[in-house]
Amino acid sequence: MSQVLDTPPPTTAPTAAVPADDDRVALAARHGLAVSGARPTLPQYVRELWARRHFIAAFSTAKLTAQYSQAKLGQVWQVMTPLLNAAVYYLIFGVLLQTKKGVPDYVPFLVTGVFIWTFTQSSILAGTRAISGNLGLVRALHFPRASLPISFCLQQLQQLMFSMAALAVILLVFGVPVAASWLLAIPALVLQFTFNAGVSMIMARVGAKTPDIAQLMPFVLRTWMYVSGVMWSIDHLLSRHDGLPSWVGPVLQLNPAAIYIDLMRFALIDSFQAGQLPPHVWLIATGWALLAGVGGFIYFWKAEETYGRG
Incomplete structure (x- = not known):
């Protein structure tokens, strides 16, 4: 004979009510908690970046020192590299293509253009890899990520x-x-550095998301160099070729790389006259610096919390 036992229904322990999202936010705020890796406000980001200014300077100096540490000539290559580039360009463009005709002081003209262009080119190339090439540092430490592209520009x-x-x-x-005009090189370099840093931050964000862009940039920069009057005079070209389309002249003259190169030539070379510069050149140079510097900084800051993830 079997015995049937009535089993009482199982009882469940009461569970604590899950707080709503608003309650969670209030609870976190009450205990001073914040979202890990959240993007700070723009003023706070600027303050954090300023607080890391010593790190930016030390990091750029260390990278510069280590750049040629394995070479026997060491830091001499910092000068030899652009000089050798200038010598190659002189042979190809100045001698073979005769771009030196009609350009007074062509060697100083060429070397100035090569040095100033190299500053822009190297800053942008280094900025493109600033995040993607330093993921270990980005993931290991908490600091404003804009420190990296800025430090690379400072290195250059x-x-x-x-x-x-x-x-x-x-x-x-x-x-x-x-x-005395040599003193004009100081504000010209300040404006160029601001422009370079802004473009570097733009490319750093693009390169962090699409690392393959670093392989494309040398071709883009080489094309940019050829239209920036590094090896030839834009003013001389426009005066000799009246049949060019009307838009070519303004595009070549307002090119930011050409602006900063010609400003430096005007400051250092007495035969390079003000008439060879576009009208309102200092205003244009300042506009490019502010547009790239401020715009690039904000563009980079907007993706601050995404760097090093994924």
Whole structure:
């Protein structure tokens, strides 16, 4: 005979009510908690970046020192590399293609263009890999990510200072006298650095999402160099070719790379006259610097919380 037992229905322990999203936010705020890796406000981001200024300077100096540490000539290559580039361009463009015709002081003209262009080119190339090439640092430490592209631009500026010392010697050897206008090189370099840093931050965000862009940039920059008057005079070209389309002249003259190159030529080379510059050149140079610098900084900041993830 079987016995049937009535089993009481199972009882469930009471569970705590799950707080709503608003309650969670209030609870986190009450205990001083914040979202991990959240993007700070723009003013706060600027303050954090300023607080890391010593890190930015030290990081750029360390990268510059280590750049040629394995070479026997060491830091001499910081000057030799742009000088060798200038020598190659002189042979190909100045001698073979005769772009030096009608350009006074062509060697100082060419070397100035090569040095100033190299500053922009190297800054943008380094900025493109600033995040994607330093993922270990980005993922390991918490700091404003804009520190990286800015530090790379500062590294290139430091390298340019070595080149400028060599450029001063070249100017004197080729009979270009020291003049008060050389002081104009300082504001020109400040504007160019601001422009370079802004473009580098734009490319750093693009390169962080699409690392393959780093393989494309050398071709883009090479094309940009050829239309920036590095090896030839834009003013001389426009005066000799009246049949060019009307839009070519303004595009070539308002090209930011050409603007900064010609500003430096105007500052350092006495035969390069103000008439060879586009109208309102300082205003244009400032506009490019502000547009790229401020716009690039905000564009980079908007993706701050995404760098190093995925």
